[in-house]
């Protein structure tokens with residue numbers, strides 16, 4: 001493969017203002033459907049095109065879809081493009097060799113990554129390690145190039161069945177290459193970590209049965225991270241902090257999915273020390289939440305343990321509840337602060353649900369526990385819904401929103417409906433179908449709760465043998 005260098009990839013701003021930069025909810029009222037039928041937009045969303053009405057092209061959800069609570073898809077063949085990616089050297093180096101042919105960069109998939117796909121897991125697209133900072137690692141690691149291309153191939157086609165073939169081919173190459181890279185030690189462990197993270201976190205997006213939550217990749221990521229963190233001098237390195245934050249986020253996302261013994265321990269001396277050292281560090285995925293992700297990882301494992309053996313650890317519960325309650329988010333941005341707060345509520349809700357599995361006689365009353373769960377559910381859901389979808393951090397809301405919304409009652413039917421609309425908006429951007437599955441699971445759960453059945457979101461999900469990660 002020809003060496004990919006930053007110099008031979010040029011990014012050029014397009015001449016037109018991308019439609020994605022239009023502000024939603026502006027004072028400009030959309031014209032009536034009657035008068036706009038004749039001026040339908042070429043780049044309008046799928047739903048507006050189908051209904052032959054003008055789309056205002058607000059991203060991620062156009063105003064009409066927002067009003068109607070629909071999933072909004074912009075045409076994947078005409079994405080709002082901020083940058084144009086040029087790789088003229090690909091053609092100059094075109095080879096007849098089969099291996100080199102399949103290993104060369106795919107410019108349209110790379111462009112899709114930088115324009116669109118890399119932004120689904122970040123609170124601010126301007127501060128995104130998975131965007132242009134990734135160039136440095138792509139140039140050093142072919143496995144990372146293919147991992148990125150695999151996500152782009154699937155994301156731009158909404159992870160549909162047909163796109164999965166291209167996606168799986170790219171994944172297969174990425175897997176083979178990363179194993180070779182780890183063996184040869186010629187590629188930095190940081191680049192390899194990114195490859196493993198991208199392959200692993202996307203496993204449930206691609207697996208039709210939603211049973212593969214990327215455990216093998218997760219174990220590989222942890223082994224890689226442990227080597228990096230074994231030298232404390234690395235702890236303050238900016239990229240090391242970035243990957244540690246991704247690891248903690250990933251751990252939090254799957255802690256409820258794995259059998260407790262399958263997951264590597266989180267409360268090791270090194271991990272707890274590095275989490276403490278990251279208290280004021282603002283991570284691109286959810287700000288200053290490292291401590292909350294860490295606690296969520298512990299709570300998730302605990303929930304699964306109690307579900308399997310019924311044995312509660314009151315000391316752990318008390319300490320963790322205290323740690324969660326005293327934690328204060330120091331975010332300046334209101335919406336990111338709401339996000340951090342809702343992750344905290346998520347942890348408390350999970351902890352209180354354990355109490356409701358087997359309340360202590362005379363000490364814990366079911367009504368009181370349910371009251372606590374409901375009050376945290378209301379607080380988290382309201383805070384998350386107060387964040388407009390034009391704020392990029394709404395993309396990260398799926399996990400805390402789903403867990404919190406599971407505690408809403410039948411009297412909260414308006415909020416329930418707003419949650420469903422919000423999850424569809426998140427899906428419009430992330431296109432990850434596990435979010436749609438989670439939405440249907442939530443609706444099923446509410447029906448069961450309204451019929452008096454006592455079951456948690458996690459219990460219902462596991463009863464279907466689903467492993468939904470929601471990111």
Ligand SMILES: [Zn+2]
Nearest residue numbers: 045048055062
């Ligand atoms: Zn539209």
Ligand SMILES: [Zn+2]
Nearest residue numbers: 045062065072
């Ligand atoms: Zn739309």
